[in-house]
Amino acid sequence: MTAHPLLTELSRRAGAKAHEATPACPCGAATLADRPDATVVRHADTVAKAHAPGTDPAGLTPRLALAARLPDILLAPLTPAPAALHGRLVTFWPYGTPVDPDDxxxxxxxxxxxxxxxxxxxxxxxxxxxxxxxxxxxxxxxxxxxxxxxxxxxxxxxxxxxxxxxxxxxxxxxxxxxxxxxxxxxxxxxxxxxxxxxxxxxxxxxxxxxxxxxxxxxxxxxxxxxxxxxxxxxxxxxxxxxxxxxxxxxxxxxxxxxxxxxxxxxxxxxxxxxxxxxxxxxxxxxxxxxxxxxxxxxxxxxxxxxxxxxx
The missing domain is CATH 3.90.1200.10 (Aminoglycoside phosphotransferase (APH), C-terminal lobe)
Structure with a gap:
């Protein structure tokens, strides 16, 4: 997968977020998705997501707040509000193990x-x-x-x-x-x-x-x-x-x-x-x-x- 400015910077930010409270590790970021509607990368136990172009912060912010309020149902975000990056809104999440599509x-x-x-x-x-x-x-x-x-x-x-x-x-x-x-x-x-x-x-x-x-x-x-x-x-x-x-x-x-x-x-x-x-x-x-x-x-x-x- 060819890196582009959004993916490169998103990977850097995922690493910075992952190591806010822990020493930096030698592992790089893994790209979980890179589609027109979402780019998602993982670094250690942190996931950074760039939401679809045109995502309204006034709609995304209350959705993030609700996820934070319902951690027994929804995965809670690591930050309460989205950040801006290359014209996209970015959110940070803990990594979770997905469903195995092969089983x-x-x-x-x-x-x-x-x-x-x-x-x-x-x-x-x-x-x-x-x-x-x-x-x-x-x-x-x-x-x-x-x-x-x-x-x-x-x-x-x-x-x-x-x-x-x-x-x-x-x-x-x-x-x-x-x-x-x-x-x-x-x-x-x-x-x-x-x-x-x-x-x-x-x-x-x-x-x-x-x-x-x-x-x-x-x-x-x-x-x-x-x-x-x-x-x-x-x-x-x-x-x-x-x-x-x-x-x-x-x-x-x-x-x-x-x-x-x-x-x-x-x-x-x-x-x-x-x-x-x-x-x-x-x-x-x-x-x-x-x-x-x-x-x-x-x-x-x-x-x-x-x-x-x-x-």
């Missing part, structure tokens, strides 16, 4: 369900913005529209237009009081202290108030598409319900609540997949085609619009 049998579905339920049951502070789930889905669809022609574009857009306006970030969400993560997947869990401490949720960029079912929507969508085994979905949902999570009924069919968010996450993931395949000049792989096929089916069966949900 799906050890995926912490129970921990994910438990932490989500506890988050959803926590009273939201008044200064917190809306969670950014629908906005991220809309961004993925906008990028798909700009990416160029592809046979998969039509079914993905058809499924998108069938969603209610709130799920497309075109109207207020029907719930603006429940605390939500906004972008839940297994990559958002780490063990802290590393290597085998309790699981915690990370990534506060999309944290806010909104529809809690959105946080269950990605695993629900993968289950509905046949990409997540039933037993793993059951483990996740049962753990969430056992902790009194408010997104779904305590028993019975959860899909009246999950239908719209799961469809939206299917569209978002399919849109990203098609955009990526176009950029790389390749055909869709099996999983990507499965998501597009699901969008085609969704376009012919409108979402279940039950009482009390967005029209």
């Amino acid at each position: 799906p049998d050890l995926a912490p579905w129970e921990a994910a369900g438990t932490l989500l339920a506890r988050l959803h049951r926590t009273p939201a502070p008044t200064a917190l913005p809306e969670m950014r789930g629908p906005a991220k889905a809309a961004h993925a669809v906008a990028r798909l529209r700009a990416a160029g022609p592809h046979p998969a574009v039509a079914p993905v857009l058809g499924a998108w237009h069938a969603l209610p306006a709130w799920a497309r970030a075109e109207a207020p969400m029907p719930d603006t009081t429940t605390l939500c993560h906004g972008d839940l997947h297994l990559g958002q869990l780490v063990r802290h202290p590393a290597p085998d401490g309790p699981w915690r949720l990370i990534d506060v960029d999309d944290l806010g108030v909104g529809v809690p079912a959105w946080d269950l929507a990605r695993p629900a969508a993968w289950y509905a598409c046949g990409l997540l085994p039933p037993q793993e979905w059951t483990r996740f949902l049962a753990a969430y319900r056992a902790q009194g999570g408010p997104a779904v009924p305590v028993d019975g069919d959860p899909w009246a609540a999950l239908d719209v968010p799961a469809r939206a996450l299917t569209v978002q993931t399919a849109a990203r997949s098609v955009t990526k395949s176009l950029a790389e000049g390749r055909a869709l792989d099996e999983v990507e085609q499965c998501l597009v096929d699901a969008c085609a089916r969704m376009g012919s069966v409108p979402p279940q619009l039950t009482a009390g949900r967005a029209k």
Whole structure:
């Protein structure tokens, strides 16, 4: 990976932060991610993250404050406010051990369900913005529209237009009081202290108030598409319900609540997949085609619009 000014300086700052109270070590910084929306480096037990260009400090700061207040649910930041670096906002975090993608049998579905339920049951502070789930889905669809022609574009857009306006970030969400993560997947869990401490949720960029079912929507969508085994979905949902999570009924069919968010996450993931395949000049792989096929089916069966949900 070629270093650039942001990555170089972020690595230096991570090292300085890591050794504020300890002697300097000979180890260098490891780049954990370097994408247009985030650059993340690690030095010893400290992680520095450069957030997406255009991130609003007025939105990020209360999200950091909330993470600091909920250390039993969210990984707490090392500093209370972001710093500026090359036009980006930078935050500092303790290192946590991520989920091992090569060992799906050890995926912490129970921990994910438990932490989500506890988050959803926590009273939201008044200064917190809306969670950014629908906005991220809309961004993925906008990028798909700009990416160029592809046979998969039509079914993905058809499924998108069938969603209610709130799920497309075109109207207020029907719930603006429940605390939500906004972008839940297994990559958002780490063990802290590393290597085998309790699981915690990370990534506060999309944290806010909104529809809690959105946080269950990605695993629900993968289950509905046949990409997540039933037993793993059951483990996740049962753990969430056992902790009194408010997104779904305590028993019975959860899909009246999950239908719209799961469809939206299917569209978002399919849109990203098609955009990526176009950029790389390749055909869709099996999983990507499965998501597009699901969008085609969704376009012919409108979402279940039950009482009390967005029209």
